[in-house]
Amino acid sequence: MTDDRRPDKPFSAACERNRDPILAVLRDWFADRRRVLEIGSGTGQHAVYFAPVLPHVSWQTSERAEALPGLQAWLDDANLANTPPPLTLEVGGVWPRETYDAVFSANTLHIMSWPEVQMLFAALPAATTLDAKLAIYGPFNHAGHYTSDSNAAFDASLKARSPQMGLRDAAEVDALAAAAGFDLVDDVAMPANNRLRLWRRVR
Template identity: 60%
Template sequence: MQSDLPFSQACENNKAPILALLQQAFANCRNVLEVGSGTGQHAVHFAAGMPHLNWQASDQALYLPDLTERLRRAALPNLPLPLLLDIRDAAAPTVKGYDAVFSANTLHIMPWPVVQQLFARLNDFCTAEATLCIYGPFNYNGRFTSDSNRAFDASLKSRDPAMGIRDIAAVVALAGASGFSLQQDHSMPANNRLLQFIRS
């Protein structure tokens, strides 16, 4: 742990089980775009664990300085410095040519219209055949999967009513509108899921 940089204990806890699944999901991929890289702990761990691919981190301007510093210190050959990417800014330069996209713990933070924008912009980011992996908590049939998720959702909404745990059916529908079909719905620790979509 680098104490002078922002640190997420949740990232530290979940990075190993996520990597185990991504090593399968991204086995044939070469260029991955991570949306919302945050502290960069995932980016460093996943790039180190999958040296066959280029891991492109990205985030909003607010998080970029610390994210850039963590990646610079990691000095991994397949982990370039992060991109500035704000899903809400349609005028921003489009990042193209990725055969995989990964995002963790972002959909419940983004207001729903921004979640919709993210999925709509996948066509800008991705190649014709691409893999999409989304990690985080989800509801099923409008119901929470655990009391801890219910409490987490209430905590999110107390910060911002636009935040909240999303229903998996709505997310699958958005992915489908961009040509991605759900291939795997993996159960993860701490009542989270990893959703693997493929477009072909």
């Protein structure tokens, strides 16, 4: 979907719906952070909504090359001082040389293949500082089960698009985080059967 006023500017209704519940958590979780890397920034709607409320943070967006023009359109229109130019980032490719004290990603793990999810977490130690905070938003399965009928239907729709997509099990994601040095701190319930899972790097 695109913004009717800017046909080159993509628009996500989901971002509009979930941005306030997410920000209510990040406002506190990132209160002491300085450099946030957002993985899979999509349209950029989260970045331009969160960054003004977190002026102490440099909010670094990133996306695959093909999505950068739409993301850049949102950043250009917002013209915020704390959103530097977006990075081209493939989780299995070359990551930025800089390190960040926080990482955020929304609605990405179920779009990536499982090997890509594994590569994402494997790359985090080199991309983050000790004591970095990690926040990931989206739907998760628990103990191999769907938490709602709507999540089951969503998973089926994802797998119809690609068998590599699908909801991830929270315990399996936690295991990847632990292997990267991150311990789970909180698992916050969000609207529409989503979660905002929070980890801190401890080693």
